[in-house]
Amino acid sequence: MAGIAQKLASNQKQVAISEFFEKNKHFLGFDSLARSLITAVKEAVDNALDACEEARILPTIRIQISKIDVKKDIIRLVVEDNGPGIPQKSIEKVFGQLLFGSRFHAIRQSRGQQGIGITGVVMYCQLTTGRTTHVRSKIATEPTAAVVDIGLDTRKNKATKANAGREIWYQEDGSSKEHGTEITAEMKAKYQKGRQSVWQYLRMTSIVNPHAEITFIDPEGVKHHWNRVTERLPTKVESIKPHPHGIELGQLQRMVSESKDLNLNHFLLNNFSGVTNRARKELCKAAELEGTRKMKTIKGDDIRHLLEAFQGERLCDGSPAKLLKPPTNCLSPIEEMLIKKGLSKTIDSRFVTTLTRVPSVTQGNPFQVEVGLIFGGSMASDKPVEVLRFANRVPLMYQQGGCLLTKAIESVDWRQYGLEQAGGKGVPKGPAAILVHLASTNVQFTSEAKEALADNGEVMEEARKAMLEMGRGLRKHLEKKKKMAKTKEKFELINDILPAIAEKSAHILDRPVPELAGSITKIMSAVICESTTVWNKETKQTDVEITLFNYTSRVRAYTILATWPEKAGAKIIGNDTGGRKEALGVWAWKLDALQPGEQVKINYSLTGLERGDWTETEILFRGSQDVIGATKMDEKFLEEIRRQEKLQSEEVVVEDSSATGEVAQEAIPEPVVAAPEGQRTLFGGDA
């Protein structure tokens, strides 16, 4: 026994982070040969998209995969982008040093964050093939590109470099490239097709990055191309400061001890988001600290009290200090219209609904959930629905079962919304695909491979609410479809068979055929609305036609309302029926009295849209008798529209505030945290 403790202790030593990840390369997504290739593509493409977005460049990315040695599974991957490029002296650190990067401490939405991804690729290549990764990068201000071969000294977590130099970067057309980065990596990997493949990864990436142009040349030399479908770059995101609600005690202690601020007042105003001058005063009062206290005198219990004031556990004049919500200009959602566009282009279907919820906050981090659902078309109806998961515009392709986003889908009883689901739990079955995207300043993954989201109550709740909302849209669509089908059947029956019977009877009895219009109307006894929303190839417009039939025996008067994607910039033209704008994205027509047996048509077109943007128009009505094929306009719907309008105007304020800085943040009237209500899928095609 004697000496065993010393003996055991003598073997202990420090391990470098690079040794750790080399041994645990599966943490980084390098667990099988097939997945390793996808991981490598993913890291390179993520970096390219992030760099382009930060430099406000519309990304054009080219990925080429070739088989170098089929027997030994050696593959060469080349990824080229038109990003801003990397200055020569930074290249080695970016590619050859783990945990080196610019985004770790920044609080804003980005794909990469840790500074692990691409270095992991370099490390994996070196480990499996012994080869370095060739990097070529050109920045706009220099005439030539820097080239260098990068490896990794894993014992020290330092880059090794060889063959460094400069060259003119000629492009295919002979011109020299202005700016961009290209990596050439050789690794042990397997190229596969199917549900988990490079192709599928790029296809999903293109859905949520409609501003990117992606070209992929597979090992057989086949060229796959995903077009840029919008010229609009994602909203520019700004880094924000941490919000007091998300601060832990240990973090606050460190911030205080490292502070270079003059005093507590400056400390509070300079280092946090959501702290106005008034909030600063209230925080000091609640924490019982003088604002003029020098930072180095603030210790121990002072910091504890300050944290308690942050968390509303200490009151100022009987209530917690009033903090603003964190600004949401650190987030860049895809937005409903683009999700819809991406989905309808990629998967053939009958019905699409999308929904972007308002931003919310968890542990001081702003986040936003977006969902989309497509239904019908050629999808299989006896299989589980396809789940498309995304985080900060990056597709998640593995660990579906262990992901928070999947759990949110599984937690909904989809049977009430018209999908099959054993026991009301789990992924539902049916001809549908569900898309869910989390945009967040701090996406919490279950591991460094960033393939599944870790549990988080608030994110779960938001995602679930979005699902429920979307489910209601689906149910409405299915019910309406059913009702319409029934009415149509009845109508056809009556219109075809009744006259036939009448004619036959008249013939047999040798009497004149009776007038049936009255009888038919009596039997139908309904007002029916039919609408079509069709893309017009020639005019490049979306044509909408709404028809209202009065199959009742009385005169009817209605106001008919229709939704249109005003928010996305669409304009109504050729609307000869007139009417007026009722609210954001809702047009209204007050119709004259409609006589029994009469019908009326409303026609107009929408401009400013592309094909697939708008495929169904929701029709609403005001009036005493129900209209089959339209929804009654009620207070709830109106409230939602008003809320939407209000949000729209708030968003404008936020955008302004990002320019002028902190003071303007005060203009944001209510904290997002206090608005947990679901947001209605106003522009979803659930009509």
Add this chain to the structure above:
Amino acid sequence: MAGIAQKLASNQKQVAISEFFEKNKHFLGFDSLARSLITAVKEAVDNALDACEEARILPTIRIQISKIDVKKDIIRLVVEDNGPGIPQKSIEKVFGQLLFGSRFHAIRQSRGQQGIGITGVVMYCQLTTGRTTHVRSKIATEPTAAVVDIGLDTRKNKATKANAGREIWYQEDGSSKEHGTEITAEMKAKYQKGRQSVWQYLRMTSIVNPHAEITFIDPEGVKHHWNRVTERLPTKVESIKPHPHGIELGQLQRMVSESKDLNLNHFLLNNFSGVTNRARKELCKAAELEGTRKMKTIKGDDIRHLLEAFQGERLCDGSPAKLLKPPTNCLSPIEEMLIKKGLSKTIDSRFVTTLTRVPSVTQGNPFQVEVGLIFGGSMASDKPVEVLRFANRVPLMYQQGGCLLTKAIESVDWRQYGLEQAGGKGVPKGPAAILVHLASTNVQFTSEAKEALADNGEVMEEARKAMLEMGRGLRKHLEKKKKMAKTKEKFELINDILPAIAEKSAHILDRPVPELAGSITKIMSAVICESTTVWNKETKQTDVEITLFNYTSRVRAYTILATWPEKAGAKIIGNDTGGRKEALGVWAWKLDALQPGEQVKINYSLTGLERGDWTETEILFRGSQDVIGATKMDEKFLEEIRRQEKLQSEEVVVEDSSATGEVAQEAIPEPVVAAPEGQRTLFGGDA
């Protein structure tokens, strides 16, 4: 555009590993308040068990949880062990520095490996409560214990220490403690009961660590105790050298460049397991390298050729170099008997079967799968079976769905083995629990929190085979039970009703009651075997009684065979019927001719076992007529027994070899990799 690349690059900096894990604390298992507490307990208990095992001490561990501040969710955790203790100067590094430890480079089975766990706990405490962790540790060679408060400078990944000192460690009974470690940590956490709780974690730990004594005092002051059920420490594991089959090119390059060996011959013999002198010669020849080459002259293509020789891609005299399998003394499985004991003690059931497969190898790492299945008793039959997952004797409590071990269970069509399962996929339903344990020198988890195993083809295959084998045992058990029940019913019917009818008829007809024995035998027309295996409290023995009934009209002769846990050290006593040992763990009795209507009994007892060790005896027979309640002894069964015997003798060789080093390894006749056949559950209670 100009300057954007420089601007982006200027924000880049190096992040410390501790900053990384502080931000991503959920990677380490600190994602919710409830889970954080379980993670803290787990890390402390894992360390205690590992230290005790390495120092060959029977562990006695005490865990106490108290609520310090209910409103703010502050909890104090104290974990005390009787391990070897930690020398004073090592304490700060062990507890206050990430990636510091002794097991990272060692190739052998251990619970902890990365040097992250306990430092993660210290970091979490500091972050959430601002408090340091108090450590007290005493080693046997010093008279007093070292005490110190440990924190973490996350910017530098260095420990901070305060209040360091020495004290006499008084125990409850007033004596001073000889050796051990105690940590007192205060953290933001929630104590919960239920399926994912500290209690459940400790209960599961006690199942797979039957040599540990664990006491848990919960926040209400209630004491929970799990006794030590065996005095036998787990087999001592030895570190092994890497096996050539698991080497990657990058790793070999580093080994070559860092080598201090005289020449290639020494390099090959000194740094790898499985390389005999003959293998060394063959490897050199295949790689076309002189064994006397100095290491510093070996570069580039030489290393590539050496690797290809390792992988059998380069041949020596027409065939790959013959490598031995890696030694398996680096593994310490729980072993069938102890799994069975743990399971039957913890869960009430009717049927238990366990199975330890022979060690196998993946990527040069030896591993071994063990499984257990319990069925019946008070478990719910309409719920999914309980899945108990373990890796290196540590319970896995989260991410069940994403774990390789669960996937192995889900991949089996359990319907054919008598359990319900929708579509023959997924976790089956039924009154059962399935235990699966992976022992490995390199357990690949999906993340640092070590809650789920990452995908690996070979491990999956082994786990699946174990499941299939166990499933067959379950089916046999259920079929036998059904058959026995049917026969018994028939028997009772005939034995009760027939005489009653006969009597009644005789009475009515006023004639004598007829002799029915002959008729009954004729109707039954079966030989039936019944056996009981019962623990005798007084004698501390397991009493077995086997009864054979001949309900046929002919004379019958049989050899009856019974299994007993010879491998686990049990002895047969009081066996008056004589017989002889047929094979390892199989006894045989040649019975005299059994007359129609006769019965014969075999009685004996087993010593050297404890209660719950052996609850069912498998009965086999040799003879022409089938015996209900026994299995026909066939060639397949015998082959399995012989294989078992052979393995048993091989194991002895392996154990010897570990003492004398490499040369003796040559005595191991066949590589484990070449023995993929399932191992029969000889000692499982599937009789």
